[in-house]
Amino acid sequence: MxxxxxxxxxxxxxxxxxxxxxxxVSESFKGAAITGLGALLGGLLGGPRGLAVGGVAAAVFAGISGSGKYKxxxxxxxxxxxxxxxxxxxxxxxxxxxxxxxxxxxxxxxxxxxxxxxxxxxxxxxxxxxxxxxxxxxxxxx
Structure with a gap:
């Protein structure tokens, strides 16, 4: 039995x-929000190049801040x-x-x-x- x-x-x-x-622990939604916000701010401040730089910088930041979060x-x-x-x-x-x-x-x-x-x-x-x-x-x- x-x-x-x-x-x-x-x-x-x-x-x-x-x-x-x-x-x-999934940080996907938080990372996506940070990346989107970074790209938006970069685009508003720097045009097309700012969009790319802001998106990449925010994605790197989101990746670093979300790594190693486990239980x-x-x-x-x-x-x-x-x-x-x-x-x-x-x-x-x-x-x-x-x-x-x-x-x-x-x-x-x-x-x-x-x-x-x-x-x-x-x-x-x-x-x-x-x-x-x-x-x-x-x-x-x-």
């Missing part, structure tokens, strides 16, 4: 720590996701683990041991996690 969702979420946390998975995946799962999102993540991970023989799995720790010893299974779980976070506007990195 499969583990309860809470144990699957705990397993996701263990795997996240084991692989040092991080979630990049650990376990922090995002435990603190930032809503309960329905955690349940959805657990269900997605369970679907990736459909070929597991659940008779010997008693906890998240034993599941972790099984998954990390099977690179194909571990890759499938990480792929599901990447897809889940991508769907909610986040990026999983390791």
């Amino acid at each position: 499969p583990l309860p969702r809470s144990e699957i979420v705990r397993f996701v946390g263990l795997l996240s720590q084991h692989r040092d998975l991080k979630i990049t 650990s995946a376990i922090e995002v799962v435990m603190q930032d996701l809503t309960e329905p999102q955690r349940q959805e993540l657990a269900d997605s991970v369970m679907s990736a683990l459909r070929r597991v023989d659940w008779t010997s799995i008693a906890s998240a720790t034993t599941l972790m041991t099984l998954v990390t010893s099977d690179t194909v299974l571990e890759g499938a779980v990480i792929d599901v996690m990447q897809s889940f976070f991508s769907d909610i506007g986040m990026s999983l990195t390791f």
